[in-house]
Amino acid sequence: MSYTPHRSKEPVGVTNMIHRLGYDYQWKMLMDELYAQMKMSERDAVNFTDRNRWFNTDVVMAMANDYIVQLKERVNNLNVKKCKGVPYKRINSQNIFVSDLQSKLYNPLYAAITHIKQAKNASQLYTAAKKFNEMRINMRCDTPQSKAWVDAYKGSGAFFTMQNLVRFHNCVAIDDAGNRLDKFQSLAFLSPKAEMYKNGEGWRLFAVLKKMLADNNIDIKKKVSEWRKRK
Structure with a gap:
């Protein structure tokens, strides 16, 4: 989501990164x-x-x-x-x-x-x-990769990333009514969202992921830098 090539000002984007993996x-x-x-x-x-x-x-x-x-x-x-x-x-x-x-x-x-x-x-x-x-x-x-695979790859990636954020990084979800959920409520919130977007709309879960990151004040680039330093 945050990868920016050398001499480029903007991230290449998730779809572009997936295509770079090859057919x-x-x-x-x-x-x-x-x-x-x-x-x-x-x-x-x-x-x-x-x-x-x-x-x-x-x-x-x-x-x-x-x-x-x-x-x-x-x-x-x-x-x-x-x-x-x-x-x-x-x-x-x-x-x-x-x-x-x-x-x-x-x-x-x-x-x-x-x-x-x-x-x-x-x-x-x-x-x-x-x-x-x-x-x-x-x-x-x-x-070109299969559109069905790309969508599934995006959906699963967003879903499991959000699960990991909740389980291991103290993130929580804010539901559609604006309520801040606890850890277990947040995990329960994710499955219905995934079910809603599973049939060709997995890409929509990236919007949910981005919202979770924003709601928890997480800076992707800063987090990646922290993880690299720990290794």
């Missing part, structure tokens, strides 16, 4: 998250619910479908070559006839998405997402 980061992060959820679902229902709110079947499907759109655009922009007069394209060190693109490249991915959609628990979702991810061809770093 493939979202898939690495997703797989780590789904694996953690799979383990958590067996012993920690509360934390599982908090994390699955953001990264779930709907988000994985959105990411997978978005990947196919990006892949098709990339393939469409590749030069067409010919082997004995038959057009083909070279994709990830593999030659595929243009007439075979649908059956050999896209249809297996669509079939993998069906398994994602049919997942009934955290273990099945992780397995299905892992299979899709292993089928992926790595994309250019600057390929």
